[in-house]
Amino acid sequence: MSRIDGGGIALLLDLDDCIGCFGCEAACRETYRYPYHEDWMKVVRREPVVVDGELRQYHLVAPVLDKCRVCYEADPNPLCVTGCAAQALKIGPLAEIVPQAEGRHCAIFTA
Template sequence: MAKKIGVLVELDYCVGCSACQLACQDYYQLPVTETYMRCFLGKPDVVDGRHEMFMSPYAYRLDKCANCLEKEEGNAPCAAICISKALHVGELEEMKQLADQTDGHLALYR
């Protein structure tokens, strides 16, 4: 049975730079118009009198993440390049445990 993969994003730290998306494209040698991960940027909202933007990378082809993790011995290029260390990729149970130990706004994709 294939391992279940999880992608955990610490939303308070993601800056929306799209480096993860580019690392994924580069790893799989995809054309610029294709990727297995996208960086979602929401419309700014006013929170406590300040404008805040919702940003989150999301992987929609986790089968590709599983392939990548296996080949790279657990070091996903998208997570390795993340400048704010907001992106974590690994086995789903490990990502759930990490989410339980992490404060703040999180997104867990599985």
């Protein structure tokens, strides 16, 4: 198992802001026109939970980060991020993404 060296890219999903609109998934498919039997970016709905007396519905984004790396190298502002209605996605070098997650309820995916 290798250690994370911080030199790769990271995709941050703010779990409190994501509304589960599938916009990132649609943007990825629109950009690359891959077949419907493939998933490069997938939104996964989680079961609702009660947090501090409020019902919350969380969504997870499941990216295929080797595809994200190629996309990010071609355009540092990919459509999945710029088209996110809730502005819940951010992509960039891991060293820049980690501080943005501090104090937030986020998931960070690295490649």
